[in-house]
Every structure is written in C-alpha cells, then in structure tokens.
Amino acid sequence: MVSNKFKIFANKPSFNLWYHPLYTDGIHDKARFPKYRYQMVLKMLKQSKEFKKMSIQKPDPISRKSLLLAHDENYVDAFLKGKLNEKEMRRIGLTPWTPKMIERTLCLTGGAVKATIHAIKHGGITGNMAGGTHHAHRDFGSGYCVFNDLAISAKYALENQGLKRVVILDLDVHQGDGTATILANDIRTRTISVHCSTNFPFRKSVSDFDLPIEPESGDDLYLEKVREAVKLSLDFEPDILLFQAGVDGLEHDHLGKLNITKEGMKIRNQYVFEKMLDYRIPTVIFMGGGYSKPIEHTIDSFYDLFIDASIWNERWWNQSI
Ligand SMILES: [Zn+2]
Secondary structure, rough: OHHHHHHHHHHOOOOOEEEOOOOHHHHHOOOOOOOOOHHHHHHHOOOOOOOEEEEEEOOOOOHHHHHOOOHHHHHHHHHHHOOHHHHHHHHOOOEEEEOHHHHHHHHHHHHHHHHHHHHHHOOOOEEEEEOOOOOOOOOOOEOOEEEOHHHHHHHHHHHHHOOOEEEEOOOOOOOOHHHHOOOOOOOOEEEEEEEEEOOOOOOOOOOOOEEEOOOOOOOHHHHHHHHHHHHHHHHHOOOOEEEEOOOOOOEEEEOOOOOOOOOOOHHHHHHHHHHHHHHOEEEEEEEEOOOOOOOOHHHHHHEEEEEHHHHHHHHHHHHHO
C-alpha cells in the first residue's frame, strides 16, 4: 500500500516554482516598478485549488563563477562591490537601489538556474517567479535587468549539465536584445524573439530569429507569430526550452503596445506547453515583464501562466505512466 502511494506520487511530481521574498523586498518603495506583483501572484496562487500541484522552492544566491558564464568580469565585480556608477544604475532602472539589491539579484538569478537544473534532471515544467532579464548584456545592464538569467541558464546547461542544444523562446513584448548578443556566437543555442517592432529596446539586436509585429496587433497576428516561433524552436531539436513568458503584450499594459487579450495570452502559454509536452522537451518559465494599470490584469495573467504550467506539468507525468 505504501509503495503504491509512493509510486503514484513519484509519477506526478509537483510543478516546482522558485520564489524569494526578496523579489519584492529587494526593490525600493520609491522605484518606478510594480514590485508587489511577485507577492500578489503568490498570494493568488495560494488561494487556488491548483496550488496543491505546486511546490514553492527558495533559491540560493548564484555564484560569481556562474555569472561569469555569460558576463564580463569587470561588470560582475563592479556590481557585486556596489561600484556601478550613476549612469550604469540609471540604465538598469529600479532606482533608488537599496542595499538588498545585490542579494535580490543573486537570488533571482540563482532561482533561474535552479529551475533549469531541476527541469534537466527531472523533466516536465519548472519556473522562477521573477526574472526573464533579457535586456542585460555581457558588460552592462539595462531595462530592469542586471544579469541575463536566460543566457546564464543556457550556458550553465551546456557547460555544466552536458546538454547539447538550448532554445530561448522569448515572447515578452520587448525584444530579447541582451540574450541575442550574449549568445550570438554560440551555435548550441537558438534565440527566438517575438516582440512589438516599435517598443524598447529602440536599437534592436539580431536574434537567431526575430519575429517583430506592428503596434496594436491583436490576438490573431500575435498567435500566428507564436506558432511560427514554436515551430522554429522544435526544428532545432532542443534538449530544453527556456521560455521568457512576459505578459506585457496585454491590452492594459503600460509599457507594451500590443492588444493581446487575457484569453489570447492563455492560448499562447497553453500552445507552448502543449507542443513541448508533445515532443517531451523540458521547459523552464522565466517570468518576464508585466506592467498593466491597474496591475491586477498583469497578476491575473501571471496567475493563468503558472496554473497552466502546473496542469501541463501534471500531464507530462500522466503520459509517462
Ligand atoms: Zn517586457
């Protein structure tokens, strides 16, 4: 009886989601950033009946050595010693910085790598409830991003976990410019970005595949590009998919310029999960942007994202019985 129970449990592991209170508390009250979104999403998830399918994990700070997989040593050390200058800090944003900013950044990036390792070892879907810091370049940060958790996780998977091919699928409304430049010469990675053509960053990088769409495009065009991006992901036959799942393409978003409905966003996520399940490709969710006014629209969409992740993660294990 006991062994049967264990067997059932072993075949249906939880959806593991990394989270730390510092994701909110490490940002200053006066910063122009909706910092409460992390704790609001968690609170909403905890009230759901699906929450029993989830397991919240606490990240450890990432090591300096892991940061150097994707970043310049001088930049990494300047940040760790609190010695970035005003201009460099302003370019990142989230100012004024608190002393907790360093620990927050290290935990956030550590959560991404831990979620990646877990997906590699066990399969299914995992996630980090922050990050998707795709605007961080090799030697400077930008647009709320200090270090590039996607590029670091990709390099970590290739260098330390023996993976051969990694896809970074970036569906945030902003282009994954930092990820594109950091991974530009690495043939083991494929970077794919679906984004609004006129949005930040105004000087775009070159991803392996860029799929820009015009402002005010709605669900149909967006989902067509998403399907194209997923096909490009599968064509590469990756060992893992790193999914930047920003919801700032929503119609209420303050920083996006697309008109995606909450339902369209759900269809997007479910399509990605379904296809990765079909091809048994472990998937890691990097939360990404979301800045709606009021913020509740963003919270609702992130809630949908993580609930659907837990449902498709369960299907992954049901199929393997
Ligand atoms: Zn964004």
